[in-house]
Amino acid sequence: xxxGVRVVEGRxxxxxxxxxxxxxxxxxxxxxxxxxxxxERRAGCLVGLHFHRDQTDVxxxxxxxxxxxxxxLRVGSPTERAVQRVDWDVPGRSSVVIPPGVAHGFAALTxxxxxxxxxxxxxPADELGVAWDDPDLALDWPTRTPLLSERDRTNPAYAxxxxxxRFA
Numbered sequence: 683x684x685x686g687v688r689v690v691e692g693r694x695x696x697x698x699x700x701x702x703x704x705x706x707x708x709x710x711x712x713x714x715x716x717x718x719x720x721x722e723r724r725a726g727c728l729v730g731l732h733f734h735r736d737q738t739d740v741x742x743x744x745x746x747x748x749x750x751x752x753x754x755l756r757v758g759s760p761t762e763r764a765v766q767r768v769d770w771d772v773p774g775r776s777s778v779v780i781p782p783g784v785a786h787g788f789a790a791l792t793x794x795x796x797x798x799x800x801x802x803x804x805x806p807a808d809e810l811g812v813a814w815d816d817p818d819l820a821l822d823w824p825t826r827t828p829l830l831s832e833r834d835r836t837n838p839a840y841a842x843x844x845x846x847x848r849f850a
Contacts, residue, residue: 684754685761685849686781689768694775703774705742706799712779713738713801720797723790728828730787731819731837734808735847738801739780743770746794751821755812755840756783759849765821783847785812787834789823811837 690709695702708714723729725746733755741750750768754761768778770788780786788796802808811833814823818840 683761684752684764684766684784685759686779687752687766687784688779690777690779692775692777701774705744705774705797706740706777709779712740715740715799715801717800717803718797719800720795723794723796724829725790725792725794726825726829728787728789728814728823728825728830728834730834731785731812731814732787733785733810733812733847734782735810736782736802736808737805738782739786740777740799741780741786741788742774742777742797744774744795744797747771747791748788748794748796749791749824750778750786750788751823752778752780753785753812753819753821754783755785755843755846756849757846759783762849765819767822783849787814789825789828791824812843813837813839816840 692703748770752766754764814834816839
């Protein structure tokens with residue numbers, strides 16, 4: 683596990699009416715969330731790797747199956763350069779808390795719906811990235827030919843990153 687990353691397992695409550703799942707509850711030590719977003723991605727899509735200097739993210743997969751990779755880019759972290767994989771195959775059952783300085787991305791194995799919370803409003807100056815297929819990171823993505831955004835096609839290699847976030 684990467685220092686500060688938390689996979690929060692939830693409990694699904696069901697009865698004759700259907701189901702209920704608490705997607706997020708503020709926890710001590712986690713900043714308040716300032717923005718919520720909803721993304722729908724097609725099977726075969728890969729998003730990331732993205733990271734922020736100042737923003738905590740909370741991801742919750744509501745439909746579909748995905749593989750998530752997290753990489754600790756924080757200089758001085760006890761888990762610096764550690765890689766963590768989360769296989770999301772039971773939608774709506776867990777959330778992932780991603781602290782600043784931890785790169786994150788996912789590959790959609792099926793069509794997916796992802797809700798994510800941010801501790802800060804969108805700030806393009808805090809939207810950073812690293813190449814999803816960087817050989818120095820050696821991530822074992824489930825696809826070698828994903829559907830990518832222009833941003834994710836052009837993210838720099840890890841070796842080219844300067845002024846990485848420091849572990850707080």
